[in-house]
Amino acid sequence: MRQMITSVRKMVARYDIHPRKRLGQSFLEDLNIIRRIVALAEPAEDETIVEIGAGLGFMTEELAKRAGRVIAIEVDPRLAAILRERFTGQDRVEVVEIDVLKYDFSSASPEGRIKVVGNIPYHISSPILFRLLDFRRSISSMILMLQKELADRIAAPPGTKDYGIPSVIVARYTKATCEMTVPPTCFYPAPEVVSSVLRMEVRREPELPDGALFAKIVRAAFARRRKTLWNNIRRIGLPEEMVDRVFVRSGIDRTRRAETLSVEEFSLLTTAWIESGRQIS
Known part of the structure; x- marks a missing residue:
């Protein structure tokens, strides 16, 4: 039986992975934080979860323990190959090698709504967020790791200095709350910013006509x-x-x-x- 590598740094060394800055690669290596994020998603046996930026598959593995199906999106061919190897024979996990900005979230579960979980590349956080909102009718909730500065703006209430365009646009479609703050030391390599995990429950209320x-x-x-x-x-x-x-x-x-x-x-x-x-x- 193939021995499972249980450390991000050991896996990086094993596969000679050099995180690519242009892709915003910074792997979450704190397993306690990973499990807390998965718990926030509340995966169930009858649910499909789409994971954005599956990376080395540590969160994917935790999600697959509880969700009926996990679609692991990864744009980096090297990491996608590692994911396919890691989850060979696991029917619950499907690895999709694609740019998330081109992924059709409505295809993940045509007969029901999905959940989305991910450690979002910070340099394209806003485009990813607005693409997710474009597919809101196919999504029930999102648990996203974002740069704290952006997360604070999204979750800010009226009358505060952080309240602005992202706050209003996101609040129109979701109920957003900051669930935890994650320091740079929980990642490898460590980013230069503090991160926050945002929970967004997609609203079902009727929408404006325009x-x-x-x-x-x-x-x-x-x-x-x-x-x-x-x-x-x-x-x-x-x-x-x-x-x-x-x-x-x-x-x-x-x-x-x-x-x-x-x-x-x-x-x-x-x-x-x-x-x-x-x-x-």
């Missing part, structure tokens, strides 16, 4: 943080009297600033804009 309009209004509102909603929103393109009508319809004080609005209030602004009879070009 997500693109919602996002454009949010971005316009935060374009100049020190300016009022009136000063920012009117720069989008509507005549002032029509912008005034939007605020009247929504019931929102136009002298407020964007960071004071909840996601529900941004939804009210969007609905009022739609009811004004003119879309943003």
Whole structure:
């Protein structure tokens, strides 16, 4: 029987792996943290979990102990080969060698919703997050390791300095909470930043009829943080009297600033804009 290597550093040495900085490779090697992340995902026998950046397979192995199916996504051919070798004969694990930004998450479980777990490459965190939101109808929850600075912005409530565009866009589709902070010493090689694990439960509530309009209004509102909603929103393109009508319809004080609005209030602004009879070009 092939002996399982139980240490990240031993496996790196065994396969002569040199972590690639351009891919943001930094392997989580603290098994206690790995098990806590898996526990947050709450895998079940009837569930499919997609793991982003499976790397050397340590989290994959823990997920496969509890989930009915694990799809391990890995873009690096060297690591994908190691994963295939490691999980040979394990029907629960499927290794997919692909760029996560090209992966069709809806294909993972066509008849139900999946869970997503991953240690996200920090240099492409935002594109990955927004791609996941694009596939939100196929996802029930996400447990993601992110740079703490970004995680704090995503989970920030209204009225705080971290609250901004990512906070509102993500809150429209999910309920996000920071579950733990992970220091650089838990990784090999150690990154230069502190990390956080974010849990995002995807909402099932009915959505606004125009997500693109919602996002454009949010971005316009935060374009100049020190300016009022009136000063920012009117720069989008509507005549002032029509912008005034939007605020009247929504019931929102136009002298407020964007960071004071909840996601529900941004939804009210969007609905009022739609009811004004003119879309943003």
